[in-house]
Amino acid sequence: MAVQTLSERRRPGPLAVFWSAPSSFRIGFVLLAVHILLAVFGPFIAPFPQQQMMVGRPIQGPDLTHWFGTDQLGRDIFSRTLHGGWIVISLSVTGTILGVAIGATIGLACGYTRGWVDEVVMRLVEAILSIPFLILALLTVSMAGPALAGSPFLVIMVVAIIYTPRIARMARAAALDVVMRDYVTAARLRGEATFSVVRRELLPNVMGVLLVEFAVRAGYAPILIGTLGFLGFGMQPPSPEWGLMISEYRNLLTVQPWAVFGPGLMLSTLVIGLNFFTEGLARILGRSPVRNSK
Amino acid sequence: MNTAVSLILQRIVYSIGTLVLVSVIIFAAVEVLPGDVTARILGREAPIEAREKLRVELGLDRPAVERYFTWARGAVQGDFGMSLSARKPVDEIVFVRLRNTLILAAYAMLLYIPLSIIPALVQAFYPNRLPDRIISTLTILILSTPEFLLSTLLLFGLAVAFPIFPPLSQVSGAANPLEFLYMITLPAVSLAILLAVSGTRLLRESMIDLLDSDFIRMAELKGMSRLRVVLRHALPNALIPWLNATAINFAFMIGGVVVVERVFVFPGFGSLLVDAMQLRDVPLIEASVLIAAFIFIAVNLVADIGAVLLNPKLRT
């Protein structure tokens, strides 16, 4: 205890801040850092080109050359897995950012202004929310047409479209909560400009909620993208997106399980990392990550 | 109480408005989709004349707006029309699938309740100690497993390696209700586990929050046993947000379990939705999406009313 008191007098370095964070945050941070490093450098250290067929005998188990074995086309699964990382991470993050940005803008604007615009927009949000999300995904994919088919932009769009109404509803509730507070009402009555009220009162108060919401959504996005891939509405073969790889290699489960476990392990550790990180982040911000979702 | 009733009435009126909006959105969306129902029904080798013939037979040569209103007039009177592909009344088709799905959802719910409450109780009883940590890790592990992987593992584990349950949930062949349930055990377990982990996390979180509160501390100081505190005070209060989440999970199970349905060949509502969509079978799409939307809205309404009734503070 004494040592800690001493160190508190000095300005704590980043390392000290890190060590004082909740353990879940630290585990999550490390897992994420490893994943990001692998995502960035993986394609360069991959032993084989990810799409090259017949770099090994088709369907063989792990050995020293092929750490996760090979698939039906004789492609090296380890190399494919390494190439998949940045696809999964970048799609998840951009899709979530887009969804949160659009959703938050709609929600905050509605919650702040209220009135008939709010009514109309919220009815629309409600209608879209009540359509099963897979149908929404399928509609988006079919409507985009061949020009965008299987492209990462489409997957980002689908993720954003699924997230937007959910975030909008949540952001609106958060905004309403803030707007109802006396000091905000006072500021508005004083005739302060909308922009400054939003900037000084609204945003700082909802930022925490949005941040946690973003992290929760980002943590689910890799699974969502994988599920879309599984159903054929997400990335298309030959993309090495992990969810797609797992679904493509499922039938090898009995003969070459590493084709599934390799990308599966990567996907799981990424999601676990994101979840721990979120939990820690939420605890630092004093919020619950669990209750904000859904 | 009067305000509550009028609030509920207002919500119901809004909900009907939402359903109308959904029907318009879906109709318009399917209308602009590339691809054509006649090509899908007849196959890619069908000559143009055959497709034109079918188009006229199905009444697709009339303008879209007219077709929508014909459909809507029928729907209001309870006639959802004929499926373009199966050539059977849409409500018959939807009824069978919906019944299957509701049974599956109910079964899964039955498993979900103990699966989500018991681990959370253990965690609340030993917060931040080994049992809590183990369960937390397990829940996060399952939470991070895509449902198609989890159900595949269950399939190979419990139907092939240890053949306890049938791999295929082909319920139309069930001779009696018991066999029906036996057949759908694997999908029910998959769904229950998938949803229970989020339920457990939610319960744990709220219970541990509550146990930290001064009120509970007081009770403990007064000499109440930990078990009693957890069961009598923490659990009932934590159940309110949990019930809300459970209701939403139930609604999700109606339209969103395509993956589990596909893996276990269960003739459910979700795959009907996707199949109808891929065939561009508009009457079938409209009816299924509306039912799913109706259930979503109804469940949310019930959950909101339930929250009001359960929470004394919100009662008027």
Place this chain on the structure above:
Amino acid sequence: MQIGQGFKALLLGASIFGLAATEAMAVECVKVIGTEPGVPNITMDPAFVNTSDDSYQLNAVYNRMVNLDSSFQPIPELAKSWSVSDDGLTWTFNLEENVTFHDGKPMTAKDVVFSFRRLLDPEVGSPAKSVLGFLDPSGINAVDDHTVTFKTPTVVADLPTVLAIKYGMVVPEGSTKEQLKLHENGTGPFVQDVYDPTQTRRVFQRNKNYWRKGLPKAECLELSVITEDVTRLAAIKSGAADLVLQAGAANASVLAGDPTLKLEKSAPGTYMTLSMWVDTPPFNDVRVRQAMKKVIDRQLLVDTLVLGNGVAGNDNPVPPTSPDAYMHDIKPQDIEGAKKLLAEAGYPNGLTIELNTGEGSPGMVALAQAYQQMAALAGITVNIINNPADSYWDTTWMKKPFFGSNWSGRPAAEGLPYTFRSDATYNEAKWKNPDFDKLLDEARAEVDPAKRQQLYKDAQKLLSEDGGVIVPYFTSDVSVMRADCEGYVPHPQVPIMNYENFVCKGKEAQN
């Protein structure tokens, strides 16, 4: 809002389990699992066969007049023999006697005449018209109860082969498409028992009066389609299924080591194509087309993409088991030759093209990818455009200058005019070659089998060298069955299945 009757019952909570179908089953059914889903768009009407899912069930309940053997030669079914007049214009088919439809009515020549005229009737609107359009409905006539004649406007030397198409099943005279959509009335080995176009599980009972005595060997047949590879594996491994149709090459190798299972391979028949529009640059130059064909290592594709379950193709569509097939001089991979041809055609530095594909049939993307890698060796940069599987056949197929496709094997007499003649509806490459058309016409009119075969081969040689369609290999269909089952042999032509001899221990026909 008023709701449909079904939902009222639901809301009342009644009949939750009431509809669970109960069939009194003395003997368990043989359980057959298909791969390509059709529900809810499946039909019991042979005039509207679309997906394999339709064929799975139609082959159980109907008979064709003429069928094909595994080398695509016509064999008798409801017609026990046939002959052609000296001028080659009038075909006489002698029908089996003592054949009855499932409703008890005897099958006669009138039914056959009705069935084929129906396929040509614009009021019915069957897709079959795109193959049989050359027939004149008034030329199809019953001579007596068991004799049918087909009089063709010109000589069609392979008429029996053409009549064996997937639509060519015999239905009773007077059937309407409304009736047949939901309820079959065929002469086949099994009779419809439990059937609903919205349910993938169907049950068929043995036809006790089947005209082929002693058949079928199984008491009943339960059919369903499983779209998930992994679930099919689980089903056959656990014994929940007895036979998996169209199991696919990759699954076959996964299951090969399992002692409780048996694999049956068909002769190779199905093929994928990469088709180039010969009227669009750069494919309008035959040297470019030849270069595009030269870059392929065909045997390597067979070894990887279908794990050896197939044979190399030679850019013509006639399956190699057919005696009519031109399989001579399968093009070896020749990168230098391809480069030289490209240089001559004005592309010394290679060229860049777009290949449109999509999982319209499984494996099409993998083929495109393999092609991309092989073409790169000769300086051809192939950009793959991966289209949505869902709408591939409506929006991409035959609508782009270079695209992938998938075909079931067809005999020369049907396949060549169907997809390669100048005026063919499915002329994927827009290849219009008068010499080719002339060879086909001569072959169609040639009564001497040896000469006809030579004409077909000449036509295919021309197609292989000059045409715009790449046919890299033919695939064998693989079926998997439990070790205690026997009697099912997959056919190289996908829509042909024969369950007559299929039976498993303990599921034999009872008397």
